[in-house]
Each structure stands twice: as C-alpha cells, then as structure tokens.
Amino acid sequence: MNQVIPAPVSVAPDRNGGEFRLTSQTVIQAERGAQRVGEYLAGLLRPATGYRLPVTGDRRSDGTISLALGRVDAQLGDEGYELEADRRGVEIKARTAAGLLNGVQSLRQLLPAQVESRSLARGPWTVPAGRIVDYPRFAHRGAMLDVARHFFAPDEVKRYIDQISLYKINELHLHLADDQGWRIEIKSWPRLTTYGGSTEVGGGPGGYYTQEQYRDLVSYAAARGIAVIPEIDMPGHTNAALASYAELNCDGVAPPLYTGTDVGFSSLCIDKEITYRFVGDVLRELAALTPGEYLHIGGDEAHVTTEPDYIKFFQRVLPMVEALGKKVSGWHELIKATPAVSALPQYWGTTNSNALVTDAVARGNKILLSPANKSYLDMKYDENTPLGLSWAGFIEVDDAYGWDPGTYLQGVPESSVAGVEAPLWSETLENSDHIEFMAFPRLPAIAELGWSPWSTHDWASFRSRLAAQAPRWTELGIDFYRSPQIDWP
Ligand code: TNX
Numbered sequence: 001m002n003q004v005i006p007a008p009v010s011v012a013p014d015r016n017g018g019e020f021r022l023t024s025q026t027v028i029q030a031e032r033g034a035q036r037v038g039e040y041l042a043g044l045l046r047p048a049t050g051y052r053l054p055v056t057g058d059r060r061s062d063g064t065i066s067l068a069l070g071r072v073d074a075q076l077g078d079e080g081y082e083l084e085a086d087r088r089g090v091e092i093k094a095r096t097a098a099g100l101l102n103g104v105q106s107l108r109q110l111l112p113a114q115v116e117s118r119s120l121a122r123g124p125w126t127v128p129a130g131r132i133v134d135y136p137r138f139a140h141r142g143a144m145l146d147v148a149r150h151f152f153a154p155d156e157v158k159r160y161i162d163q164i165s166l167y168k169i170n171e172l173h174l175h176l177a178d179d180q181g182w183r184i185e186i187k188s189w190p191r192l193t194t195y196g197g198s199t200e201v202g203g204g205p206g207g208y209y210t211q212e213q214y215r216d217l218v219s220y221a222a223a224r225g226i227a228v229i230p231e232i233d234m235p236g237h238t239n240a241a242l243a244s245y246a247e248l249n250c251d252g253v254a255p256p257l258y259t260g261t262d263v264g265f266s267s268l269c270i271d272k273e274i275t276y277r278f279v280g281d282v283l284r285e286l287a288a289l290t291p292g293e294y295l296h297i298g299g300d301e302a303h304v305t306t307e308p309d310y311i312k313f314f315q316r317v318l319p320m321v322e323a324l325g326k327k328v329s330g331w332h333e334l335i336k337a338t339p340a341v342s343a344l345p346q347y348w349g350t351t352n353s354n355a356l357v358t359d360a361v362a363r364g365n366k367i368l369l370s371p372a373n374k375s376y377l378d379m380k381y382d383e384n385t386p387l388g389l390s391w392a393g394f395i396e397v398d399d400a401y402g403w404d405p406g407t408y409l410q411g412v413p414e415s416s417v418a419g420v421e422a423p424l425w426s427e428t429l430e431n432s433d434h435i436e437f438m439a440f441p442r443l444p445a446i447a448e449l450g451w452s453p454w455s456t457h458d459w460a461s462f463r464s465r466l467a468a469q470a471p472r473w474t475e476l477g478i479d480f481y482r483s484p485q486i487d488w489p
Helices: 035-049 097-110 154-165 211-222 239-244 273-288 307-323 332-337 355-363 397-401 432-439 442-451 459-475
Strands: 010-013 019-022 027-030 064-069 081-086 089-094 125-128 130-134 140-146 171-175 227-234 294-298 327-331 344-347 367-369 417-424
Touching (some): 019 081, 035 064, 035 097, 097 125, 140 442, 154 432, 211 227, 227 273, 273 307, 307 327, 307 332, 327 332, 332 344, 397 459, 417 432, 417 442
Parallel strands (some): 027 064, 140 171, 140 417, 227 294, 327 344, 344 367
Antiparallel strands (some): 010 130, 019 125, 081 130
16 A cells, blocks of 8 residues: 555555455446546456446445545645445545545556556556555646647647646646747637647657647546646747748748747847737737636746836736636746745746845745756756756656755745646657656655655655556556656566
8 A cells, every 4th residue: 555656645555464455347437427437447457357347326335436426625725535445345435536536646656567458468456555645745736838839739738637647636737839949729810820830849840739639638638637728938039920920020020930949038028019019919819818817928037028018027926817817837037027925836947045036025926846857857867868958957756856945945934835846848849658658657756745744754764655557557558758867666
C-alpha cells in the first residue's frame, strides 16, 4: 500500500495482511453521479484483465469495487477520498466525482503494473488490504504543454492528459500561441491559424486545433479531473499573429513567419485601437471554449515593449478578461500592471525572492509556483541529455523533488501559494516520445510536491516509490529517463 505517488495523507495497511482479488465476477458499483467515473475505471481495467467489469447502480456486497458519493469527513474537501480494501471488495468514497477520480488513480497504482497493459495480461489482480485517507495540500496542481513551438496533435495531447492524470494533476495549461505558431482556431480572425499556424520551430508544417477539436480536448481532460487553462501570450511572443495580419503592426507591415527559438523580439502595437479589438475577439472566443475559471494572458519576456506601454496594454486587457466572467492567469511580470486579487500570477524565476511577487501577495493575490530551476521539464537532466535547454540549469530528479512550495519564496507563506505547475516548453521537443522523456520521472516529483503533505516528504521513500513506477511506464509505452539517482528495477 505504500507505493502510491503522490504519497497519500495516510496509509494504513491491514495488520493481518490479506488482499482483494479482482476476478471475472467483479462488478463496479457506482452510485448516481459516479457512473462516469465507474466507466472510466472499467475502461482502465478491462484491456489487461479481459474481465467484463459491468458498471452497475445496484447494491451488491461481495466482489465489488464501489464508488460512493457523499457521507465523508469534511477534511477530505472536494478532491479528497477514502479507499478501503479487504477480501470482499474495495470501496472508494468521496464528496465529489473529482475525489472519486483521485481514488481511482490510487487504486490503479495499488494493482500490479501489468494492469496498465493495453492487451490481455496475466494477473493475479490483487489490491493489498488496508485503508487510505487522502486529500491535496494545494488546490492547484498543474502541467503546461507548449503546443506553439512545436505543434502536438490532439491524440498526443490526450496521451499526455492520460499520463498526468495518473499523478492527480488537475490543471492543464496549454500554451496556445507564440512567435512560431498560433494553434487555436479563432473564427473572427481566421488567418491566425491558416497562415499563423502553418509552421513551427525548425520549419515543419505546424498545425492547429479547430474549435471542435479543442472542445473535445477540454472534455477529455474534464473526464479525468483536469481543467484546461488556455494561454494566449501577449503583448510579446506574438509574431505568429503579427505575421498573419499586417494591420496589427505599428508600421502596417507583416513580418515573416518565424521558425527559430529566440524570445522577446515581438510586440503587439500598444497604441493602435485594432489591437484591442483583436485581443477582445480572441478572448471572447477563448472564454466561450473554456468551462474553467482562468484565461492565461501571458505577459512574459515583453522585451521590446516599454514598461509604460506594457502597463497601458494590460490595464485595458485585464478588465476584458473579467468582463467575460473569467479570472486572469499570467506570468509574474504581469504583476507590474496591478491585476485584481482574483488574478493568479505564475512565478517562473530562478531566485527564492521576487519583489513583484511579494507585492502581489501583500495585496492578497495567490501565487502559482513554477520556478524554472526546479519545475521546468524542458531543462536538461544533465549535460548529456539529448533534448531540452539549460538556461535555468540542469534539473535532476532530486532537484525537481527537493524544494518546499510552502516555504520556497521569501515573503510568500504557504497560505498564499495556490499550488505548483510543471511547464514543458517545446523548442526542442517534437513528439510524444520527447515529451515523455522530459516529463518522466520529473513530473511525478512536482505532482507529489503539489499534492502530498510536507510531513510525507522523504527522498528515500520517493526514490523507491518512483522506481516502482517504471514497470507501469513500460506497460504504458512511456519512454522515460533512467536517472542514475534511482535504482530502477
Ligand atoms: C522562457 S518561462 C520562456 C519561454 C521559453 C522558455 C524555455 C517563460 C514564461 N518564457 O518563452 O520557451 O523559457 O525554457
């Protein structure tokens, strides 16, 4: 029972041993409101076991995995769950479907690794007897994927969604536009995608999501307990838009498409009225595609926008987001424009104090932590890593795991931390293999920092639990980095 990542709040293996065994007779009993989770669980377990695993609302006593809503301790909150296993069955209880999904992810990890096989595999399919009580330390546990520098097709994004859900990540931040490509269809500005989405770093064909494909991604993520935060980076990182519409440029001349990896050379034209019509249209269409609370409006590395212009720009754009009923998320530079206290600045620096962030905290903002030298999954592991960048340093597994979000930034108490995010920038990453090699094993480390109580933080325990994940990744076809810090089986 002690092998789950992220480490649960409490794990009590049954002192008499014993186990539940999944058989061809097992049924999944899902209460009203839990059927979708039941079907999701059945879908995970059927390929390897070959069992029918019917999902039913009927009450049964023996041989069931039951998913129950309501009647739980208040401390579990909306995302917590209780899991109890004995010889007769497994019961997962939670207040919400999100809590049940988290319980399901733990149950998956209590079953043998071969359960992840997508074709018939050999059991026995046992769950050790005992009880887990579990809930998250931070409400926000994010992963970010940059689909702008290199485009990733919907199936590749779904594959990553499946992988991050296993570690109870609940927010997927999609970096949808940058200098090298615009990836989300905006019906009122069609050239953003047809032209602005037509390439990527290195000059490949790029691509984009139609609004229909994007909605499908959002609902695929939601079924796994994950909200999508769409990002349109502005006023910098906008060459793809500027190339698509000449009128957005101060001089009225469209620059060429860009396929390199420089940052900080583009800016929307702050003094042109059309800029705000453009931004308003984009945000309106984006908000209509977004059931989640946040729109991310970037704000990083605006090196060719003067500070007064930067502030002027965001003082017009920030109210647009709120008028659409959404909260603002943005990189921490955005704090210069004094966003509302509901806004969520995202810290991406490499130092453990930052004056802008301390100011925002004093005003009442919560901060999302993604320190580049700890949580950036695109940083190389060491000098020999074939992919990735190294501007924020090398990040080995113990670096990714070895910091406390609750005390990391001076002047930012745990109560002002919304959570953590692990960004994956894609200048050097072209396909799912590349994504997985950089995310595994560091993504589970960041996920544990976001979920698990600090009292469970322990490198020796994490190392051994991480090693135990490897056979699962192999079953899932995840090409992970065999860090020399871990005793892989
Ligand atoms: C900095 S982090 C950026 C991105 C790059 C990344 C590469 C941040 C807010 N901006 O534009 O892709 O470094 O690691």
